[in-house]
Amino acid sequence: MTQGTGIMMQQRAGRRTTWLLLLPVLVFLAVFFLVPLGQVLYFSVMDPTFTLHHYLAFFTDDFYWRVLFGTFRTTAIVTAFSLLLSYPLSYAIVRLGGGFATAMLLIVAMSFWTSFLVRTFAWMVILGNNGPLRAILATMGWTPPPELLFTRFSSTLAMVHLLVPFMVLALYSVMKKIDYTLVRAAISLGATPFEAFRRVFLPLSAPGIVNGCTLVFIMCLGFYVTPVLLGSPREQMIAGLIGTQIEEFLEFGEASATAVILLCVTMTVFAIYNRFVGLDKLWG
């Protein structure tokens, strides 16, 4: 045997090992992700024979359009507020460093590790009819205090709270790599501190903004628990709508079609991101 074929055999063996190591996760994904997904696709077009009327129903009904539009609007608002809150926080973490940064990152990570459900229930208590927030508003002279729970306000607030950690980490991972000497250089060249921030730091942190917004936008689009538990029943988001279609109307076909539409919308956002940024950069 020549040396060349020996190396080729080795490479082939190495590749085989790689595939063997990948096998469990591939099987897992196939059984628990691809198969159910295929089923959803199947249900959305078979009733009991091939038909597109679930999709037609969705696109011809004003109600569905309103839900889709509402979902986008809520998602956009949540993303915008997450960014507005997270940017100064991430900036402060990167700039101040030390104990402050450690404390803030720990808080962010802890809320990261606490279940969405737990935090959603916490908001139910805080915003509830007999909750502390209404009591505080009442003592400040707002009588009777406004209904907070089961409104668009409550679900938006809670979703911002749930998604801020994702935004902070996305921003932080980009910001901490920005060489602050660049800002100093800008100032030495005559830029006011604000101009230096606007012309140098902000553009260099743009990848973090894009990443964070994409992440939050996609997560928010498919949010189920929080809008269902905290939001107004009259202003459902699309994931909640799917739940209702199944639980209350047993409309598996329509629910499946809605799910496929949601998936397509999400994939479109991903595709736009991939086109301009690259998917491999999403997690920093």
Place this chain on the structure above:
Amino acid sequence: MNAFAGRMEGRQGVTGSYLEIRDLVKSYDGYQQAVRGISLAIAKGEFVSFLGPSGSGKTTTLMMVAGFEQPTAGRIVLGGREIAPVPPHKRNIGMVFQNYALFPHMTAAENVGFPLRMRKRPAAEITRRSREALAMVGLADFAGRQPRELSGGQQQRVALARALVFEPDVLLLDEPLGALDKNLREHMQVEIKRIHRELGITTIYVTHDQTEAMTMSDRIAVFSQGVVEQFAAPLDVYLRPATRFVGGFVGDSNFFEASGRTGMLEVAGLGTLSLPQAPVSASGRYDVLVRPEAIGLWRGSGDRAGHCVVPFTVTALVNYGDSVLLIGSSGDLSLRARIPFMLATDIREGTALSLSWRHADMHCIPA
């Protein structure tokens, strides 16, 4: 000389102190001082190096001149104006940073145009002056490149053009050549000197490289532990160091302990010498410096007028190609002598020989 250099030239001419640092102190914790009372007067158009090991306060001093650090005490006067209270963006001081600090999201031309844009110059003027500044550093054809598409030396040139394009009053360079390899570094040294000559701009150059400071500067300020040990022309610093630290930091050195009597020096291991440059009223302790390259082989026998002659045993040789450093001892004295390679071909470890040097090459430093 291009148009840019021509415009800058009209700005020089005033002599005397232009940038004056007076009793400057910087303390970060209110207890330890990074800079402990520095005073320097720099003339207009002068090229001054701040030379010293890391942590000696040279960069801190530079940052106070630039405005990125606030002095704890003391004054910085530029062109008759106290600038300590002036924020950095209003100081009109050009600065080149250690790692170039080019804006990665802008082209070379946009980087160079940045200070002009901040000064709200008309677009046509920005384009023209950026082009002139890039031409001055030899990068006229690279205007559209991103910084990452440029080599280290080219990035350095862009940084230099950017720091000069707005015609600053002072140019500060913070170890600008540290990241470049040796050949490129020497090339950039020549380049920076040429630009300094053409523009006549007052320049402070921070470095820990003594060769760089020696070759480029009009004067060198040697920093150690937050104070300036000596502020003088390169040859003075080299031949007549003010302190033992300066003698040891700049160049290679032999030190002898000595005690003075009127007009005479009692030098350990060498006996009593009458040195013309010895302090007349000398009665105290001294360090006597002899540079290794001032020491030569002595093939004669007996004494030599106006010279010290000592027996010497070689313990190690370091071959630099053009010269050889002999390390060894003469009795209790450790000595280093640097002699031309051609004279050292027969010398091995263990060779015994005689060394000599002129009394005039011995420099006395009060201990």
